[in-house]
Amino acid sequence: MEKTSLPLNDCHVMKTEMIINRLHMLFIGIALLCLFYYRTTTLSQIIKTREIPILPFLLIFISELLFTFIWILHQAYRWKPVTRTVYPERLPQDHEKLPPVDVFICTADPSKEPSLGVMNTVLSAMALDYPPHKIAVYLSDDGGSFVTLQATREAWKFSKWWVPFCRKYEVQNRCPEPYFFSGGDDDDKFISSSEFVAEKKEIEKRYNEFKEALENNSVNASGSVSRDHAPTIEVMNDSDAKDSDKEEMPVLVYVAREKRPSHPHHFKAGALNVLIRVSALVSNAPYILVLDCDHYCNDPTSARQAMCFYLDPEISPKLAFVQFPQKFHNISEHDLYDGRLYYYWRKWLGMDGLGGPSISGCNLYLKREALFGTKYIKNDIDISHLKKSFGSSNELIKSIYKNYQPHLPKDRKITDALEKEVQLLASSTYDSQSEWGKQVGFIYFSVVEDNITSELLHCQGWISVWIDPPRPCFLGSCPTILSDMLVQQARWGLGLMQISLSKYCALFFGRGKMSTLQCMCYAGGTTDPLYVIPFYISCIIPQICLLLGIPLYPKVSDPFFVVFAFIFIASQLKHVQEVVSFGDSIRTALYEQRVLMMKSASCYLYATLGAFLDKLGLHEAHFTLTNKVVDDEQARRYQKGIYDFQGSPMLIAPICSLYILNVASFVLGIARIIQSHNANELFVQAFIPLFGIIVNYHVFEGMVLRKDKGRVSPSVSLLSVAIAAFTLFFGSLILIY
Numbered sequence: 001m002e003k004t005s006l007p008l009n010d011c012h013v014m015k016t017e018m019i020i021n022r023l024h025m026l027f028i029g030i031a032l033l034c035l036f037y038y039r040t041t042t043l044s045q046i047i048k049t050r051e052i053p054i055l056p057f058l059l060i061f062i063s064e065l066l067f068t069f070i071w072i073l074h075q076a077y078r079w080k081p082v083t084r085t086v087y088p089e090r091l092p093q094d095h096e097k098l099p100p101v102d103v104f105i106c107t108a109d110p111s112k113e114p115s116l117g118v119m120n121t122v123l124s125a126m127a128l129d130y131p132p133h134k135i136a137v138y139l140s141d142d143g144g145s146f147v148t149l150q151a152t153r154e155a156w157k158f159s160k161w162w163v164p165f166c167r168k169y170e171v172q173n174r175c176p177e178p179y180f181f182s183g184g185d186d187d188d189k190f191i192s193s194s195e196f197v198a199e200k201k202e203i204e205k206r207y208n209e210f211k212e213a214l215e216n217n218s219v220n221a222s223g224s225v226s227r228d229h230a231p232t233i234e235v236m237n238d239s240d241a242k243d244s245d246k247e248e249m250p251v252l253v254y255v256a257r258e259k260r261p262s263h264p265h266h267f268k269a270g271a272l273n274v275l276i277r278v279s280a281l282v283s284n285a286p287y288i289l290v291l292d293c294d295h296y297c298n299d300p301t302s303a304r305q306a307m308c309f310y311l312d313p314e315i316s317p318k319l320a321f322v323q324f325p326q327k328f329h330n331i332s333e334h335d336l337y338d339g340r341l342y343y344y345w346r347k348w349l350g351m352d353g354l355g356g357p358s359i360s361g362c363n364l365y366l367k368r369e370a371l372f373g374t375k376y377i378k379n380d381i382d383i384s385h386l387k388k389s390f391g392s393s394n395e396l397i398k399s400i401y402k403n404y405q406p407h408l409p410k411d412r413k414i415t416d417a418l419e420k421e422v423q424l425l426a427s428s429t430y431d432s433q434s435e436w437g438k439q440v441g442f443i444y445f446s447v448v449e450d451n452i453t454s455e456l457l458h459c460q461g462w463i464s465v466w467i468d469p470p471r472p473c474f475l476g477s478c479p480t481i482l483s484d485m486l487v488q489q490a491r492w493g494l495g496l497m498q499i500s501l502s503k504y505c506a507l508f509f510g511r512g513k514m515s516t517l518q519c520m521c522y523a524g525g526t527t528d529p530l531y532v533i534p535f536y537i538s539c540i541i542p543q544i545c546l547l548l549g550i551p552l553y554p555k556v557s558d559p560f561f562v563v564f565a566f567i568f569i570a571s572q573l574k575h576v577q578e579v580v581s582f583g584d585s586i587r588t589a590l591y592e593q594r595v596l597m598m599k600s601a602s603c604y605l606y607a608t609l610g611a612f613l614d615k616l617g618l619h620e621a622h623f624t625l626t627n628k629v630v631d632d633e634q635a636r637r638y639q640k641g642i643y644d645f646q647g648s649p650m651l652i653a654p655i656c657s658l659y660i661l662n663v664a665s666f667v668l669g670i671a672r673i674i675q676s677h678n679a680n681e682l683f684v685q686a687f688i689p690l691f692g693i694i695v696n697y698h699v700f701e702g703m704v705l706r707k708d709k710g711r712v713s714p715s716v717s718l719l720s721v722a723i724a725a726f727t728l729f730f731g732s733l734i735l736i737y
């Protein structure tokens with residue numbers, strides 16, 4: 001009795017961090033008030049005396065206002081960070097008490113997302129440490145590719161060996177590739193049993209055969225992808241395994257939804273919505289695990305960990321999803337491109353204290369009911385109303401009221417009628433006359449479907465939780481080349497800005513629906529790309545004014561100098577403190593700083609422009625897949641901690657141009673200071689470019705010192721010199737007035 005009364009999960013407020021954060025807010029807040037006092041009084045003086053040009057001063061003022069606005073929004077993350085612990089060992093021992101789980105895995109193109117990796121994810125999900133008859137794995141193939149279909153069939157065959165083996169020997173790492181080849185089997189419990197050793201050898205042989213089959217099958221991967229195809233759904237199950245001794249297997253379902261060039265397919269959100277509908281008719285589990293094709297299950301107990309919240313009667317009724325962090329298996333020691341995304345996960349701790357983190361794409365256990373919004377449907381509602389929300393399928397509507405009873409009969413054979421219905425649910429037009437993508441399922445409005453979907457869920461009163469256990473439950477692959485990272489971040493930035501510029505901007509949309517702090521978190525996340533404006537101003541205006549001898553900041557001898565110095569130093573120290581208290585080294589703070597600057601110079605610029613064009617209807621936002629294949633040389637550079645500047649000049653040149661502009665203005669500016677002895681007046685303006693030059697030393701190396709293939713190509717350097725010279729020249733002409 002006592003055992004069942006023990007809590008399944010715990011939540012701890014991070015008190016020390018909270019106190020540091022709030023003190024930091026207080027001091028910086030006061031300093032900012034002083035800063036704005038200085039700016040307004042100086043501005044009125046300039047207006048009167050006209051002793052310096054007003055335009056640069058105004059621009060700097062605007063950038064400081066924007067920085068402050070972003071800073072204020074971000075304080076919400078710092079208000080009340082919490083951490084959570086789960087106790088899966090306290091879950092009911094009776095397996096029948098565990099609710100079923102459907103696993104969704106999305107893939108889109110076998111030439112960019114190689115089958116071997118995707119199938120490893122599928123296999124790791126099938127082998128979850130959970131009653132097998134309670135798991136159904138759905139693979140969405142957005143390319144409608146026979147390469148992926150064939151690979152799925154091969155995976156199904158191999159899973160009949162792999163899954164029982166993992167269960168029998170309680171294997172910890174249930175993803176075959178790392179298990180066999182990356183030392184993932186260190187924790188084998190049965191290492192000294194000869195039966196285990198023999199069986200493992202046998203399975204390894206079969207795995208190698210499976211790999212070979214995939215390789216032969218992938219020859220024409222890119223040619224196999226189509227944007228114009230009928231739906232294909234194939235349910236793989238062990239209904240024909242007559243042998244009753246055989247262990248039960250999870251169902252595996254391959255789904256290629258219909259795609260037609262004339263119909264928008266809404267990228268991953270569209271794919272997930274098809275899976276939600278199709279699975280409702282097949283297994284209809286109340287909980288859904290969402291995975292990207294490259295995020296495999298690294299700890300088989302994740303479902304049990306999630307159930308520690310869903311079986312907790314206090315939390316469960318309000319809980320829409322349990323989010324695990326994205327962690328990565330391919331991070332090098334240096335993590336040059338901030339691939340670990342700790343910048344985001346630190347914020348998620350803060351959101352968890354305020355009603356819950358937002359969805360971070362994958363690695364989450366979602367409640368089906370939350371996606372359907374069924375909580376708000378009255379029992380006596382007319383069926384035609386339901387059809388307006390859920391589309392024309394009677395069977396789908398019935399499934400909602402079947403209290404999560406699966407449609408798949410006991411023998412797990414798919415009937416003709418069921419087959420016909422799922423084809424309808426996977427058709428390209430099913431969504432169009434319904435609320436799918438608007439109110440139901442994943443929301444289509446933005447290419448960051450995760451952020452907008454969770455914002456709407458939180459606005460409906462749902463909560464979410466964040467759980468980051470010591471052994472990562474999922475491991476994915478992150479970009480390991482600068483341009484891949486910039487492409488990914490440009491998409492995220494674009495999606496976030498789409499939200500910021502729309503009615504969904506949390507500052508307005510969330511009012512009255514979420515707490516003010518939670519609104520600030522969402523708004524803080526979606527306005528991240530706006531950083532580009534104050535960033536560009538700070539990289540250009542003080543520098544040009546240094547050359548022109550126009551002072552924009554207080555003299556070193558002025559008491560207000562201390563205010564500026566304090567804000568700068570305290571912000572830097574706060575960043576270092578956050579990085580270090582998250583368990584990282586100081587070097588990470590430097591890398592994060594660089595990544596923020598490169599992102600602001602390059603992708604946030606395009607993201608913001610793209611979002612404005614999208615708003616005006618001049619450009620349509622796209623989901624460009626993140627590349628998951630790297631060549632050996634690039635991988636070597638990444639491992640060694642050498643930046644890779646290969647990539648489109650569009651992405652790289654802005655970074656280099658700003659760097660050159662800062663070097664030029666610093667060198668010429670120092671000469672000017674020496675000549676005219678006005679260091680007191682221009683100190684801050686010389687310091688700003690110097691700081692940028694030092695932090696971004698890697699750009700200098702890439703342009704000047706390196707000779708390898710990953711350096712900045714000479715043509716990009718030349719282009720950047722031209723852009724920098726142009727900016728300096730015309731900037732000086734404009735700013736004088």
Ligand SMILES: O=c1ccn([C@@H]2O[C@H](COP(=O)(O)OP(=O)(O)O[C@H]3O[C@H](CO)[C@@H](O)[C@H](O)[C@H]3O)[C@@H](O)[C@H]2O)c(=O)[nH]1
Pocket residue numbers: 106107108109113140142266267268271291292293294326360361362447448449450488491492495623624625626627
């Ligand atoms: O039309 C599409 C495009 C993408 N995907 C899948 O979506 C997933 C994520 O795509 P990826 O190219 O890996 O993008 P990332 O930037 O790495 O994805 C991050 O950002 C996305 C939002 O932009 C989230 O959905 C992801 O979960 C998150 O990992 C992959 O499994 C893709 O196969 C589709 O199924 N259909």
Ligand SMILES: [Mn+2]
Pocket residue numbers: 292294476477626
């Ligand atoms: Mn990805």
